[in-house]
Amino acid sequence: MTRKLALLGSVACLVLSAGAAGADELPMRKAGLWEMKLVTTGSPVPEMTMQHCTDETVDKEMSNNVSPMAKQICAKQEIKKTATGYVSDSECSVAGVSTTSHAEITGDFNSAYTVKTSSHAQGGVAGAAGRDSTMTLQAKWLGACKPDQKPGDIVMPGGFKMNMRDMDKLKALLPK
Helix, strand or coil, X not given: CHHHHHHHHHHHHHHHHHHCCCCCCCCCCCCEEEEEEEEEECCCCCEEEEXXXXXXXXXXXXXXXXXXXXXXXXXXXXXXXXXCCEEEEEEEEECCEEEEEEEEEEECCCCEEEEEEEEEXXXXXXXXXXEEEEEEEEEEEEECCCCXXXXXXXXXXXXXXXXXXXXXXXXXXXXX
């Protein structure tokens, strides 16, 4: 159960970073199947690889659906275009845990992109001492989605499959 919650938490972080809105907008990803390798320090799940079938409609829906959720839990969420890509800064609070994050996003969103995030969390079950973590997401385009996949499908380690269009189900699993 803890592992599934950690995986869902990782998906929530990915969705928030993919759908974040601010001064600038991230470009839409090329339609098709993306492999996303997530390497994390300071987390119960240090590394995982998942696949996400997407298209322009799903990327727009993710942004539109996540935006209201991000506004509810994030006091600050900004994305700025830089010479090498994008920078994102956020301050969010969920279930008594306050998290400050800084992400650097590079790549072309057609064949590959990388998101390097550093975060500091305070509060929650583990106490107020503070925890630092880093996350690197390396995404690469694999080609067309598989015949049994539809846009929005994410296949996680162990074959756990969900569709990002089921955001209400994901929100219900996040701690209050």
